[in-house]
Amino acid sequence: GNSVTQMEGPVTLSEEAFLTINCTYTATGYPSLFWYVQYPGEGLQLLLKATKADDKGSNKGFEATYRKETTSFHLEKGSVQVSDSAVYFCALKSGGTSYGKLTFGQGTILTVHP
Amino acid sequence: GAVVSQHPSRVICKSGTSVKIECRSLDFQATTMFWYRQFPKQSLMLMATSNEGSKATYEQGVEKDKFLINHASLTLSTLTVTSAHPEDSSFYICSARDANPGGATGELFFGEGSRLTVL
Secondary structure (H helix, E strand, C coil): CCCEECCCEEEECCCCCCCEEHHHEEECCCEEEEEEEEECCCCCEEEECCCCCCEEEEECEHHHHHHHHCEEEEEECCCHHHCEEEEEEEEEECCCCCCCEEEEECCCCEEEEC | CEEEEECCEEEEEEECCCCEEEECCCCCCCCEEEEEEEEECCCCEEEEEECCCCEEEECCCCCCCCCCEEEECEEEEEEECCCHHHHHCCCEEEEEEECCEEEEEEEEEEEEHHHHHCC
16 A cells, blocks of 8 residues: 655754755655645645656645656755744555655654754 | 635533534635544545535544544534544544646645544
8 A cells, every 4th residue: 555654753953954864765656756744733735746757846845756667756955044834744645546645754743942 | 826714713511512613715625625634744545535415535544533524515514533542542633635727736725734633
């Protein structure tokens, strides 16, 4: 079956530090990959996505590249801000009869200090 | 982006009672909605897929008689936790797929979640 594994948190960084949150996956076929962000008290929001190998998703300074050879989709940001503090979820969506269902990683809590 | 609203955001109930959680798509029609459960420090677990006008499809291990799902309209799905017990305490999140531009390619939008505490 499909699965997503994220690096365990929590991750604590100082403002302007470099961020990497690792994500690897197991899936049949060619899944689409996503990063979702959940700010305190809010629902999940799509941060970025990539639908095929070597695609790079980017948004708000975050980026992630779909690496089929390493089955990875690591999230990176060059300079984090306090407002980036949130929970980040890596997810995949596979096709076929299960189309539309998302499989999530366990989430990584990011805290950025001034 | 599109908005999905859940209500209530928090609910506390006594063991043995039933609780209903609503999920509404506010500015789009959703033929399909998904219900997730999130345990503390754990991932979201898909419980069921709710299709408008038909029975929900439950994931393996999810008791359909305990977690009743109704998707009576294109903008509303409800999850009823029947005869709730303390182990049902959790964070329940719904997501909805915009029926337009149509098909399974529509983006998923998530509600803010509902925290259920069963005493």
